[in-house]
Amino acid sequence: MHTQLGLKAALILLSVLGTMTTEKVRNEKVWVVEQTLAPGEVLVLPANRANVLVYLDSGSLVVAPPHGVAHPQTVQRGDTVFNPPQAGSVKNTGSAALRIARVEYLGQGNQETWGNTGLAPNYKVLFENQYGRVYDIKIAAGTSEPQHTHHDRVVVCLSGAELEHIMPDGRKESSSLKTDEIVWRHGATHVGHNMGKTDLWVIAIEPK
DSSP states (O other): OHHHHHHHHHHHHHHHHTOEEEEEEESSSEEEEEEEEOTTOEEEEOSSSOEEEEESSOEEEEEEOSSSOOEEEEEOTTOEEEEOSSOEEEEEOSSSOEEEEEEEEOSOOOSOOOTTTTOOTTOEEEEEOSSEEEEEEEEOTTOBOOOEEEOSEEEEEEEOBOEEEEOTTSOEEEOOBOTTOEEEEOOEEEEEEEOSSSOEEEEEEEEO
8 A cells, every 4th residue: 555655656746847757567566667858857766766777768867866976977778777775866968858767676675696597698687686687688580599587577678579489388479579668577488589570679677
């Protein structure tokens, strides 16, 4: 109940700030929204929940930590950043709108280390901590990857493709993704096959 009230309060706050916000996923593990910052707008980061930001556009920012000096930086599409549970803000200082996928962890996680366990060799782990594991997946058009295992995860698709998952028992399941789609997928063991003519690129966020 408290979590639901907290999420509603966050949505109200974002509305007041003028940020365009669309909820993508909400369950017991994560709350995921896509947010669009107009030039000059500020995204206030939550002080009570760790979060991951995936930038859907390239742009210019000023990042202000709760203590210390604000610093300018540039980001590229696909850049992924972890923010601990502390106050802070991100200001869009560019001349164009900036879209961000924001994944908030609703649990405290654990100290178990997953590393590369279960992942296909072409996956790149970006970072891991007590809250989750985050990795980059690229599958070229017309190719397959070895059998591997995922935990439950948020998938942020940066380049969509026509996909299928081949399960250990031989069953095939459609798993196609569209560019800029953000979805929740349950853990599973499978082979990923890119059947289409476009390369797949996604960021996966697995909460602990």
